[in-house]
Amino acid sequence: MKVKARLWNKLENNKVKCNVCANECIIGIEKLGICRTRKNIKGELYTLIYGSHISKGSLDPIEKKPLYNFWPGHIAYSIASIGCSFRCLNCQNWSISQANPTEDGKNGFYDIKGYEDSKMSLYEMTPKQLINRVINSGAKTLAYTYNEPLIWHEWIIDTTTLLKKEGIKSILVTNGFSTPEASKELIQAGIDAVNIDIKGMSDDFYKKICGAKSVQPVLDTAKFFKENKVHVEITNLLIPNLNDSREDIEKLCDWVLENLGNNTPVHFSAYHPDFKIPSQEKTSFKTLDLAYNLAIDKDLFFPYIGNIRHENGSNTFCPSCKKILIKREGYRILNKNISLKNTCKNCSYDLKDCIKGDINNNSSNIFSFL
Numbered sequence: 001m002k003v004k005a006r007l008w009n010k011l012e013n014n015k016v017k018c019n020v021c022a023n024e025c026i027i028g029i030e031k032l033g034i035c036r037t038r039k040n041i042k043g044e045l046y047t048l049i050y051g052s053h054i055s056k057g058s059l060d061p062i063e064k065k066p067l068y069n070f071w072p073g074h075i076a077y078s079i080a081s082i083g084c085s086f087r088c089l090n091c092q093n094w095s096i097s098q099a100n101p102t103e104d105g106k107n108g109f110y111d112i113k114g115y116e117d118s119k120m121s122l123y124e125m126t127p128k129q130l131i132n133r134v135i136n137s138g139a140k141t142l143a144y145t146y147n148e149p150l151i152w153h154e155w156i157i158d159t160t161t162l163l164k165k166e167g168i169k170s171i172l173v174t175n176g177f178s179t180p181e182a183s184k185e186l187i188q189a190g191i192d193a194v195n196i197d198i199k200g201m202s203d204d205f206y207k208k209i210c211g212a213k214s215v216q217p218v219l220d221t222a223k224f225f226k227e228n229k230v231h232v233e234i235t236n237l238l239i240p241n242l243n244d245s246r247e248d249i250e251k252l253c254d255w256v257l258e259n260l261g262n263n264t265p266v267h268f269s270a271y272h273p274d275f276k277i278p279s280q281e282k283t284s285f286k287t288l289d290l291a292y293n294l295a296i297d298k299d300l301f302f303p304y305i306g307n308i309r310h311e312n313g314s315n316t317f318c319p320s321c322k323k324i325l326i327k328r329e330g331y332r333i334l335n336k337n338i339s340l341k342n343t344c345k346n347c348s349y350d351l352k353d354c355i356k357g358d359i360n361n362n363s364s365n366i367f368s369f370l
């Protein structure tokens with residue numbers, strides 16, 4: 001649905017500047033921004049995807065987002081739209097992230113070679129309709145995920161405000177390429193948790209692989225959310241020969257330690273060749289195990305491993321006595337060693353700055369489409 005955008009200003013000759021993400025597009029009349037979801041119509045900026053969804057949503061384990069230290073074991077009602085501020089060569093969700101909306105926001109289409117004839121229908125909801133669906137599903141959290149949520153700013157602000165009133169937690173799974181103004185509005189609306197993808201620690205990686213100018217806005221966003229008491233977890237997808245050296249991993253761990261603190265979970269995730277295949281190889285177990293052990297050596301409390309089986313990589317350990325706090329098989333919680341006061345049952349370490357929300361003992365690996 002087309003609605004007037006937030007966070008933009010007029011420039012000369014009817015151009016506009018969008019301040020929703022760090023691309024800060026300057027958009028000429030009748031043109032689109034880099035995300036292709038915002039259009040300058042007669043000198044005013046509109047979003048074309050307000051309330052436009054790829055489906056009615058899905059019910060996912062929150063660990064799939066991934067969030068392991070926020071409402072562990074709970075269901076995240078997960079929604080997405082189309083478009084993205086990046087063009088990652090490895091995008092696993094390219095069929096939605098690289099789709100364009102029609103001007104009424106009802107359909108998606110592609111300008112990717114070979115897919116020009118493919119189309120998708122989008123599902124429109126009002127904020128109230130979405131909130132009613134989430135309430136009826138019984139989920140206590142809602143995740144904006146799969147494509148890049150930051151470009152869905154207006155929809156997120158309106159729906160998060162309503163979710164807050166219902167006591168439902170809001171989650172962003174994002175590339176973190178925000179602006180301070182946009183992040184501030186999201187925090188004020190009530191975003192409770194974010195998983196931010198730090199894709200690499202160099203501008204070179206962001207330019208070559210993601211089509212973005214720099215990593216710095218991503219780091220600034222992570223810091224800003226953390227400073228404002230939003231629960232932050234980090235994901236780092238390790239792509240063979242591109243960002244998976246020991247030096248790359250150490251640089252990321254050091255940055256997290258120094259800027260977000262050792263209680264910030266870091267998810268090292270396995271790459272597999274997809275979309276434009278920037279590397280032919282999958283990430284090896286050896287690389288992921290190295291990342292896990294480097295993080296432990298640096299005293300990061302909560303490293304995790306995703307997309308591959310790893311003996312300890314999905315368990316949560318006590319930062320003090322190192323015993324298992326939450327044992328998982330896949331996304332499912334097998335048992336927990338945490339008291340009702342949110343302390344380690346073994347050593348009484350206070351976990352209030354480490355694990356947020358209730359733990360669901362009846363969690364499941366299953367996700368379902370609505």
Ligand code: SF4
Nearest residue numbers: 018021024025033035
């Ligand atoms: S959201 Fe980002 S990519 Fe989209 S128009 Fe605005 S600044 Fe450009």
Ligand code: SF4
Nearest residue numbers: 084086088091097175
């Ligand atoms: S930021 Fe995420 S959704 Fe966007 S292109 Fe990159 S991997 Fe895909």
